[in-house]
Amino acid sequence: MSIIYDRVALIGLGLIAGSMSLAMRRAGLAGRIVGTARSAETRAVAREIGLVDEVFETAAEAVKGADLVVLAVPVGAMASVAREIGPHLKPGATVTDVGSVKRAVIRAVAPHMPRGVHFIPGHPLAGTEHSGPRSGFAELFDNRFCILLPPEGVDAGALADLRTLWQGMGANVEEMDPDHHDLVLAVTSHAPHLIAYTMVGVADDLRRVTDKEVIKYSAAGFRDFTRIAASDPTMWRDVFLNNKDATLEILGRFTEELFALQRAIRTGDGDYLFEYFTRTRNIRRGIIEAGQDTDAPDFGRIGKA
Amino acid sequence: MSIIYDRVALIGLGLIAGSMSLAMRRAGLAGRIVGTARSAETRAVAREIGLVDEVFETAAEAVKGADLVVLAVPVGAMASVAREIGPHLKPGATVTDVGSVKRAVIRAVAPHMPRGVHFIPGHPLAGTEHSGPRSGFAELFDNRFCILLPPEGVDAGALADLRTLWQGMGANVEEMDPDHHDLVLAVTSHAPHLIAYTMVGVADDLRRVTDKEVIKYSAAGFRDFTRIAASDPTMWRDVFLNNKDATLEILGRFTEELFALQRAIRTGDGDYLFEYFTRTRNIRRGIIEAGQDTDAPDFGRIGKA
Numbered sequence: 001m002s003i004i005y006d007r008v009a010l011i012g013l014g015l016i017a018g019s020m021s022l023a024m025r026r027a028g029l030a031g032r033i034v035g036t037a038r039s040a041e042t043r044a045v046a047r048e049i050g051l052v053d054e055v056f057e058t059a060a061e062a063v064k065g066a067d068l069v070v071l072a073v074p075v076g077a078m079a080s081v082a083r084e085i086g087p088h089l090k091p092g093a094t095v096t097d098v099g100s101v102k103r104a105v106i107r108a109v110a111p112h113m114p115r116g117v118h119f120i121p122g123h124p125l126a127g128t129e130h131s132g133p134r135s136g137f138a139e140l141f142d143n144r145f146c147i148l149l150p151p152e153g154v155d156a157g158a159l160a161d162l163r164t165l166w167q168g169m170g171a172n173v174e175e176m177d178p179d180h181h182d183l184v185l186a187v188t189s190h191a192p193h194l195i196a197y198t199m200v201g202v203a204d205d206l207r208r209v210t211d212k213e214v215i216k217y218s219a220a221g222f223r224d225f226t227r228i229a230a231s232d233p234t235m236w237r238d239v240f241l242n243n244k245d246a247t248l249e250i251l252g253r254f255t256e257e258l259f260a261l262q263r264a265i266r267t268g269d270g271d272y273l274f275e276y277f278t279r280t281r282n283i284r285r286g287i288i289e290a291g292q293d294t295d296a297p298d299f300g301r302i303g304k305a
Numbered sequence: 306m307s308i309i310y311d312r313v314a315l316i317g318l319g320l321i322a323g324s325m326s327l328a329m330r331r332a333g334l335a336g337r338i339v340g341t342a343r344s345a346e347t348r349a350v351a352r353e354i355g356l357v358d359e360v361f362e363t364a365a366e367a368v369k370g371a372d373l374v375v376l377a378v379p380v381g382a383m384a385s386v387a388r389e390i391g392p393h394l395k396p397g398a399t400v401t402d403v404g405s406v407k408r409a410v411i412r413a414v415a416p417h418m419p420r421g422v423h424f425i426p427g428h429p430l431a432g433t434e435h436s437g438p439r440s441g442f443a444e445l446f447d448n449r450f451c452i453l454l455p456p457e458g459v460d461a462g463a464l465a466d467l468r469t470l471w472q473g474m475g476a477n478v479e480e481m482d483p484d485h486h487d488l489v490l491a492v493t494s495h496a497p498h499l500i501a502y503t504m505v506g507v508a509d510d511l512r513r514v515t516d517k518e519v520i521k522y523s524a525a526g527f528r529d530f531t532r533i534a535a536s537d538p539t540m541w542r543d544v545f546l547n548n549k550d551a552t553l554e555i556l557g558r559f560t561e562e563l564f565a566l567q568r569a570i571r572t573g574d575g576d577y578l579f580e581y582f583t584r585t586r587n588i589r590r591g592i593i594e595a596g597q598d599t600d601a602p603d604f605g606r607i608g609k610a
Contacts, residue, residue, distance in 0.1 A: 237575050274539065277541055
């Protein structure tokens with residue numbers, strides 16, 4: 001691989017930005033990587049572990065002279081960051097983001113982008129339940145999808161460079177429009193996260209089943225929910241507030257189905273349950289065949305415990 | 306370890322029974338392990354891979370002379386198996402089971418146990434999303450809990466032997482009463498499974514989001530749900546039908562909480578969401594501290610992809 005951007009500025013230094021820095025270094029994709037974060041503690045840790053080549057105090061300083069600027073802050077902070085950096089962007093620079101919702105980010109960021117700057121929203125479908133500057137690793141994007149959402153009339157060269165960057169960091173790049181993205185993600189990520197948060201909250205609330213027992217006997221099922229429900233609270237608050245319509249639509253469908261299954265349990269309709277559970281088995285097979293998970297028997301956490 | 310039971314009979318040869326056979330062999334806990342399964346195909350596979358020392362055609366034959374009989378069939382099949390084996394059990398033998406619900410199993414099995422046979426229900430909290438005679442492995446129970454539910458007046462020696470067996474297979478043994486067991490498991494396992502099945506069913510139903518996209522972009526969240534929702538349909542149908550009250554109670558609480566979170570999204574109450582998500586994070590920490598999962602960043606499936 002050869003250098004695609006001479007200078008990359010990462011705004012926000014959490015799991016995604018940190019992993020991008022390490023993945024860009026791994027493949028030698030950037031001449032110099034600088035960054036900033038709102039919290040002084042995050043900046044200090046990033047300096048201490050050498051997460052980027054240089055840490056700036058403000059986003060306005062960090063973006064100066066950058067050929068690529070990556071907005072890697074919670075969705076709710078995008079507008080103020082965009083407003084801050086707008087006047088300091090280098091003409092011809094590309095600005096992208098890594099937010100989990102896209103319509104709201106585009107609404108928040110696009111108005112602040114000066115003429116001659118290429119804004120190409122993006123969303124790498126990768127993450128873990130950990131957050132913060134120490135949580136990144138170079139392999140995070142390997143064989144994961146990164147969705148780019150190029151606006152109409154986008155500069156072809158700028159788009160090609162951003163594509164090559166993500167591919168160089170290990171990702172498979174796809175394109176989508178923002179409306180469709182927000183609906184697909186509501187199904188595959190946003191609604192499941194809210195549901196996992198809810199179930200863990202219920203368990204935490206139950207007084208007859210002590211916390212200790214819930215923890216001790218967390219079999220497969222609940223254990224996986226707690227992993228999902230340990231994800232970054234700020235990020236997820238912003239996701240739900242900014243993909244409200246699609247998330248609420250999917251949750252409405254979910255509630256309908258849940259009520260139908262509850263009624264089948266109540267009335268003892270075993271055939272309905274069996275057929276439903278058989279159907280859901282197949283979709284799992286598809287995911288394994290698509291290479292997005294392994295067939296290793298995970299509930300037993302073999303080789304990891 | 307030394308031999309605890311001269312002859313063990315496994316009724317059912319799926320994931321749990323198969324893993325028990327391999328775990329008993331690993332530690333040399335049984336003189337001879339025999340088994341049976343209702344399906345001819347399962348019996349043929351078990352013979353082919355030498356899962357047990359001898360495979361019988363019927364449960365009645367399999368239990369003859371056995372010192373320990375393990376009922377490892379779906380909960381809905383327990384009554385008919387108990388009726389079949391009752392007259393053939395050796396006096397002084399111990400009968401246990403591995404069903405995921407306990408009140409219903411006790412109701413189904415206890416009436417068929419002859420005097421002089423020790424019936425001690427059990428439930429190993431271990432499993433994977435795979436099923437069938439090829440899915441077992443000796444390490445399945447290592448560091449997992451096995452709950453025993455000894456009835457009043459149980460024979461102390463029979464209980465001690467069963468405890469030692471499970472410990473020899475790697476498990477931590479705990480005792481509980483059946484009512485409490487069924488409630489705890491409704492929270493930690495049964496309700497989460499139903500919820501995962503529901504969400505995967507919703508995704509499968511949505512016509513605007515094609516199956517292919519759901520599979521392709523199955524980020525963390527949905528991907529973990531599909532793993533749970535790939536579990537054995539027969540087993541889970543029987544679990545829900547036989548732990549109806551506790552499961553419906555927990556699902557009722559779940560729906561209440563979900564509605565509160567939905568309203569917070571609809572009204573834009575970010576503080577409510579943030580506080581909720583922060584609270585659920587803590588329970589995850591407890592599970593890791595209790596040694597029931599690892600802190601490795603799992604969404605990235607490091608070292609497994």
